[in-house]
Amino acid sequence: MSDTPKLTHLNDAGQPSMVDVGGKAATRRVARARSRVILGAEIIQLVQAGDLPTRKGPVFQTAIIAGVMAAKKTADLIPLCHPIGLDDCQVRIEVAGPDAVIIECTATVTSKTGVEMEALTGASVAALTVYDMCKALSHNIVIAETRLLDKTGGKQDFHHVD
Secondary structure (H helix, E strand, O other): OOOOOOOOOEOOOOOEOOOOOOOOOOEEEEEEEEEEEEOOHHHHHHHOOOOOEEOOEEHHHHHHHHHHHHHHOHHHHOOOOOOOOOOEEEEEEEEEOOOEEEEEEEEEEEEOOOOHHHHHHHHHHHHHHHHHHHOOOOOOOEEEEEEEEEEEOOOOOEEOOO
């Protein structure tokens, strides 16, 4: 057997294929992802004292709900993801520096397959929601980074070191 990494979502004919997890044992799996959104100093000043209210609702609270909802719907958005019932999903948003916010999504499941796509989807959609809710103030908002920070409980644990 080769130790060379290969794409797991392709079958022997090179066609898209869902990974068969039927023979795997269910384990507790946790993944944490982060998105960084550069809002600009003016918008950050507006949120320093608390959540920025808009006609669509409070920005951070709405983005948190959107992130959780998206994590639960990941299999509907990413074609070859297995549908899994999350045990927990937490989205946290905090101001980071003079012009940005950091969004972290932690997803937990007891399953035969990982949960990193759910964490990444939750962080991404929360970031998009922040953009949507603040775009009336500026279109110079940048979703600068979305990345997996760590995952545990599967075949191979991962931890990103800054």
